[in-house]
Amino acid sequence: MKNTVIHTADSRGHADHGWLNAYHSFSFGSWFNPNRVQFGVLRVLNDDTIAAGMGFGTHGHDNMEIITIPLEGDLAHKDNMGNAETIKTGDIQVMSAGTGIQHSEFNPNADLRTKLFQIWLFPNKQNVTPRYQQITLDKSLQKNDFAQILSPNPDDEGVWIHQDAWFYMSDFDTDFSKKLALKKEGNGFYIMNIEGEIEVNGEKLATRDAIGISNAPEIEIKATKASKFLVMEIPMKV
Secondary structure, eight states: OOOEEEEEGGGEEEOOOSSSSESSSSSSSTBBTOOOBBEEEEEEEEEEETTOOEEEEEEEESOOEEEEEEEEEEEEHHHHHHHHTEEOOOEEEEEEETEEEEEEEEOSSSSEEEEEEEEEEEOSSSOOOOOOEEOOGGGGGGTTTTTEEEEEOOOOOOOSSSSOEEEEEEOOOTTTTEEEOOOOEEEEEEEEEEEEEEEETTTTETTTEEEEEESSSHHHHHHEEEEEEEEEEESSOO
């Protein structure tokens, strides 16, 4: 039996710290919703806006796969593995926290905000050696298609993580529709509509609405308005 959950944009947790305006799809920080702790291995999906020149000081993570996707502006990253990089709009970054990492994240621009998604997935291996990876995406591949940006395989398109997950970024024209099948049986889909209006298996999503679908071998997405969205295929069992 297909199971579907819809998370509207206005149902998310919200924290405005002045320098950081954050929306939480799942319980995070001071916002706790017992019905919104996770979806399968998807533990965190934060929609963050960071003010110019501001950011997160050095802090730690362990045993989590952390994916950052800038949507506007840049993010300067430094960590205790020796990485000092700036990720820009159109890039994707992943950290396998494993046995433990320390890092900081700042908006390096003096007059521009930074908007991003930060996503945490539970890994399928504990205490791995921490690692960092960053690539620039080819946005042309996203036009009216599902452009793979993440997988479990180092040799595949996009970044890779320690989990049987596949992410896709898409940019659909009005009235365009396409189907996407699961890569692995037993996985589910979680779709975040970044902007525009789409229908996922007939369910309507406006900007920043999301839908989780499990026990369905494929989905069909139609853009009722020109839309950009993120599709995550993830294991449903942690």
